[in-house]
Amino acid sequence: MKSTLIIFFTACLMLLYVDGQAQFESPIPTQAQLDWQNAELVAVFHYDLHVFDGKDYNQAKNRITPIPDYNIFNPTRLDTDQWVKAASDAGFKMAILTATHETGFALYQSDVNPYSLKALNWREGKGDIVRDFVNSCRKHGIQPGIYIGIRWNSFFGVHDFKVLGDDAFAENRQAYYNKMCEGMVEELTSRYGDLAIIWFDGGAHGPEVGGPDVLSIFERNQPNGIFYHNTQRADIRWGGSESGTVPYPSWGTYPFPYSHATNGEVVFKNDFQLLKEGDPNGKYYMPAMSDAPLRGFNGGHEWFWEPNHEKYIYPLDRLMDMYYKSVGHNTSLILGLTPNAEGLLPEADVRRLKEWGDEIKRRFSSPLAETSGAGNKFIIKLKEKATINHIVLQEDIRQGERVRAFLLEGKTSTGWKTIFEGSVIGHKFIHAFDDLELKALRLRIDNAIGEPQIKSISLYQVE
């Protein structure tokens, strides 16, 4: 009896082992990643000294040219409530502020970076725009995040992480700069409560490449936030362009725990193909983002405000197209917004955001029909024939991206007709198509990792 039992348990363990080896389990997101994907629309506000200089921003030149007079920074009507309300009114759920960008100037009361609001005459050196911004976010129910640029610092003399010079003095200043960066990260991650995301633009190369150790500080102070990104870790990934779109399919999984801070030979080929598409067999949950500035139309591409550049604001149809190819392609859309030298988001931008948010609501707030559940096959029967031109699919990504191949069919007066053959669904897949008169819709999942968990299938008639 005893030996039989042992044989039985051993067999069980072997089965479990074989199962563990053989079955790929789709990685599941952290709560922070879920929040990130549920946000769908994320605003990033860029604000820095050169907003006030009256000159067109030239990134390459600015990176190697300190702003002559930092006291030009004087936003006499600063109102972060107005910024955040504009984003909130448009349906944004998350917003990020550049606490430092490439000048190195810090928009808060830093105790480690003297090149900060403390140096200004503005508000008698007592201004803290990061605090104002975070407060405004909380007031408007928006999750705040902070962008920290440490790769460039035109004031201190840092180019692509490296302090200028190559002697002992430069080494000492590099060590000092790294400490300063760590100090800023400590301040920014500890002073403003829970943050949805800390965004190191251009990455935050760590000690292994002579940079600061910011990851451990983030992990200590913001264990529930999104970390983006360094050579060890990225919780989201860049979507490979600044067009505000990703191609379809864009999988939320990725083969490396970091996105593109290293292994350029893999990531950078074919126009960032891996970043854009991800990898359905990737072991790491790391959804892509789609990023673009609102002022990216008509030859413009402006992360910062410039006077009289309203012509670059995307028209509504382009923003809707962007919405379909970002949110509708399983990514969050990061939209760059540009507060002006007065300290306000310009009225033209505010209006366009409102129009856009209204249009998204108009199209998607009233589905004609909706269903959800677990399984491989779903049918929505309409009470009566209806004109359909949008379908929105969502997986319950808390359980991972399980769907690998699916088919959408509509029952027309002449029988079942293929509407779309797809692969990834993920957080959201939006399919827009020419009007079809349908009596029913069928979703068939032909390939999946485990049982598909469909959070929502919804049908829309958009006029």
Place this chain on the structure above:
Amino acid sequence: MKSTLIIFFTACLMLLYVDGQAQFESPIPTQAQLDWQNAELVAVFHYDLHVFDGKDYNQAKNRITPIPDYNIFNPTRLDTDQWVKAASDAGFKMAILTATHETGFALYQSDVNPYSLKALNWREGKGDIVRDFVNSCRKHGIQPGIYIGIRWNSFFGVHDFKVLGDDAFAENRQAYYNKMCEGMVEELTSRYGDLAIIWFDGGAHGPEVGGPDVLSIFERNQPNGIFYHNTQRADIRWGGSESGTVPYPSWGTYPFPYSHATNGEVVFKNDFQLLKEGDPNGKYYMPAMSDAPLRGFNGGHEWFWEPNHEKYIYPLDRLMDMYYKSVGHNTSLILGLTPNAEGLLPEADVRRLKEWGDEIKRRFSSPLAETSGAGNKFIIKLKEKATINHIVLQEDIRQGERVRAFLLEGKTSTGWKTIFEGSVIGHKFIHAFDDLELKALRLRIDNAIGEPQIKSISLYQVE
């Protein structure tokens, strides 16, 4: 008749011309230079971030190593009145503060250098030690001066005037740094009223060598001050050592309008001989200074305070010797004083200064006899025989250093006896010698440029 007149005038013009060629006129000082020499004792207070770091100052290392945390600067008991009163009580007439030294950190509310008191938590970023200091000087009847260090900046990455690196970025930062320096000079020369001196330590290389143009700013804002120094101008000159002494003779005139910012091949030879001695035929009035830190004894040489280094405070006899070889050698003595991390001049230093001032007063406040006047020969007859061991000579240097060679003789019981054969008198010459019983003293000037103008001959009996 007409031609006779022409010949007469021509002859006159020729005579004038010959006269102008032949006669050397001793250069005369500006009012600022007069004030400087009349001050005789000038305190220079060094204060910077590393006073607070608890480590021994190592200039070479500090120059290439930024101070890790500038918020260590926290002088909880700062009292510039106490500093200045200590100097005033000791007889000092002028005092200088390092507004910036080699860290680059500015002890005031700069609008162009963020690495300043604005960056600190101390006094909520509102401290202005330059203002405190200048106010204390005016309160105690001391002429204030400001020391500005721009040759080194360990924070910004400046070494011997040059910003680190050698690419376009470095060039841009150099241009920025130069502007920052000009901005600081503008602030420091315009915000604090009339200043006795602006002291650029290590010089202020001008635009001709890629540096800032500080001279024109000084000349506009402080036309009545001492400028020390750059490649164009120096109103005083370094005395060639930091021993607090110069050799005898040390002429107050110099062959160049600048001291040692250029022409190193002439100035730096023979252990700075030209700086020490000057040149009796020099066309420029430029008296030497003697500089030393009070804490320069016993192997120490400390311009900045360090904890528990009272052992380096010069004893009284060494200070008196220094006084004879500086003030008594026609130079002003610049004494370095070191406020501590609490913000006070240490008690031991204050006591020594007081002792020293008292001793100077004891020796020199009551001459046994005194005379003055113009001419080549002076006799002081004593009412009765007296023991003399100190003679102090002063020219009226408003009319230049005229005396080139002089003889001091004393009438003893056995007749006239040579006491000293000298060359320069200038602002002050002190001669100390073994006790002599004298009935009279004779000063004979054997060589002079123009008629000697003797401001004072005084005799002392020091016990």
